[in-house]
Amino acid sequence: MLCLTAQSALQGRSDRSAWQYTRADTPGTGSVRWLAVTDHFHGEQVLRIHVVAGPDSPSPGFPLPRAGEVVASPAMQRLFASTPDDQLDDRFPGEVTGTIPVDLLSHPEQLIAVVGGEVPGMFTAAGIATSPDHAFFAFARIIVGIAALVLLVPVAVFVVMASRIAAAQRERRLAALRLVGATRSQTAAIAAVESGIAALAGTFAGWLAYEGLRRVLASSVTYEGFPFHAADVRAPLAALVLVPLLAVLVSVFPLRRNASKLPTAVRALPLAVGIGGLFLVTYTSAAGFDELAALFVISTVVGALVVGPWVCLQVGRLLARARSATTALAARRIEHDPKASFRAASALVFAAFAATYLSGLVSAYGDLPGTGIPPGVVTVFDGRDREIVSDGTMADEERIRTREAIASPNAIINTRREFVLRERRLWDDVESAVHFAVTIVVVVAGCGVAAGAAGGVLERRRSFALLRASGTTLGQLRRVVVLETGVPLVAMTGLGVALGVLTLVATKGPLPTPGFAAVVASGLAVALLVAATPLAVLERASGIDAIRPGTSA
Incomplete structure (x- = not known):
């Protein structure tokens, strides 16, 4: 559910601020004079809207100010109170008479003020915009949707692997019911109800955790440097139905693998x-290869997934050379079914590959200066485009900006600081999202590996019990299980990272920062701890009772 909240968060931010993007062709039944100007203060974006309201003017959700009045957001009012007038307040002539509701701000800390009074450059609109229509928002939603799918892949794998726990015992029990007269549909219904009850309980627990964590997510995760409204961070209720439904479908279909x-x-x-x-494409000038670049990218992504089982097989064969008996046992297990070993950790390959590549691109912006750019040239675009040099202080730069805004309210006034700070914030947010996604994917994949390993332990109860009866210690069996689960996890993470780095080299992209390696290592450590949970059932599963007649082989 947390993975699916990004769409609604972006949608909510855009819907709340739609009124701020009113245009001359905005439909409606009234009339309002309007001019919105993007301003800045100490590098922070400030939106200044000039309006002239009439008796039939539409409302954006609060009373529009009259001439000599100003309506400002709470954050803007705090800034007014703490800043000298000649550096900021004078750009907004009038007395603050009202507050823009927080619900109508793109984020709780948005700096925006609506100023009453006629200024040059205003246009007449029939209504106030109520829905976003800019293309970047649609593009961002597509990217977020793809990212959500990537994050949900290990969740789906985990559900499938969890349903395989004790699959053999369940099939024998259902087969016994068939022998005493139960029909195929009745046994399928029994399996579905068993899985459904457990899935409903787990879904309810997950929903409780989501309700608590989404507020933390709203206040801590940023987009363009700012957090979200908690009410906008919500997942579609369909997720509450899809999870138990997936579990039920998996339980109905045959679980044994040939x-x-x-x-x-x-x-x-x-x-x-x-x-x-x-x-x-990158290092030669061979004709015709540029047109095939997209196909090479697709081939790389598909190849990263296809090659996984073969890599697991090679890792198993490499482990088999070890002289340790426990290592040899784990190696034989991986060699025997490398596809199963890869399946549990398959989501890691693509996730680690994509995260490494994106992290490398983000690192190219790591050295961009932000607010450390010294004050200097102020560029004014007002039809007489010109540059004004300050005395080198931030205060003088803001005084210049204020003076020019008073002289020409519709002027676009910029310094290099605004472009750099916005770009840096955007890439910082992307980097944080990449690190968050990698951690989640690795940990959930660890849960999938743990579920598969637990199922494998229960299915091999008799084999483990015979090994213990023949002198193998419980510690040695634990090392076997740890190697069986941990080696594919490490191998697939390493494969994804290696392919990401190789792709960056192949496209002359910058390599990831050392911080990315720390994120991957931390997530992998947590995943390994989660994957070691089957050890809790190993002692009981390998007890002497498993050798008695009637127990599973």
Whole structure:
């Protein structure tokens, strides 16, 4: 549910601030004179809106000010009170007579003021805008939707792996019911109800956690440097239905997997074509390859997923060379079914690959100066485009900006600081989102690996019990389980990161910062701890009772 809140958060921010983007062609039944100007103060964006309201003027949700009046947001009013008039307040002539409701701000700390009175450059609108229509918002929603799907992949894998716990015992029990007269539909209904009850309980617990965490998310996660309204951070209620439904569907379909052929090196071919093609496009001038760049990218992404089982097989064979008996047992398990070993951690390959590549792109902006840019040139665009040099102090820069805004209210006044600060904030937010996504994916993938390992332990109760009876210690069996679960987890994370770095090199992109490695290492450490949870059931599962007649093999 947390993964799905980004869409509503962006939608809510855009809907709340839609009135601020009123245009001359905005439909309506009234009439209002309007001019919105983007301003800045100490690098922070300030929106100044000039209005002339009449008796039939529409309302954005609060009374429009008359000439000589100002209506400002709470954050703007605090800034007025703490700033000399010649640096800020004089740009907004009039007395503050009202407050813009927080619900009509894009974020709680938005700096915006509506000033009553006629100024040059105003236009007449018939209504106040009520819905966003700018293209960037639609693009951002697409990106967020793709990111949500990436985050949900390990969740779906986890549900599938969790449903496989004790699958063999469940199938034998249902088979026994069939022998005493139960129909196939009745046994399917029993399996569905069992899984559904557990899934409903888990979904309810997850919803309680979501209700508590979404408020923390709203206040701590930023977009363009600012947090969200808590009411906008909400997930569609359909998520509450889809999770138990997925669990029920998985429980109804056959859970036993048939043996399949071992993967071969042919699986590495799409990846080799993709990476090799990117190198050709970037480092050579061969004709015709530029048009194939998109296909090489797709081949790289698909190849990263296809090659996973083969990599697991090679890792298992490498482990098999060890002289340790526990390592050899774990290696044989991975070798026997590398596709199963990869399946539990499959989400990690693409997630780590995408996160590494994005983190590398973000690192290119890590050295951009922000507020440390010394005050200097103020650029004024008012039809007489010109540059004004300050005395080197921030206060004088703001006085220049105020003086020019009074002389020409519709002028666009900028310094390099605004562009750099906004760009840096945007990329900082992207970097934080990437790190957050990597951590979530790695931890949830660890849960999937743990669920698969727990199912494997329960299915091999008799084998483990025979090993203990023949002299293998419980500690040795624990090391076997840790290796079985941990090695694929580490291998798939490493594969994704390595492919991400290789793709950056192939496209001449900057490498990720050392901080990204720390994030990956931390997430992987937590995932390994989660993946070790099957150890809790190992002692009981390998007890002497598992060898007695009637127990599972």
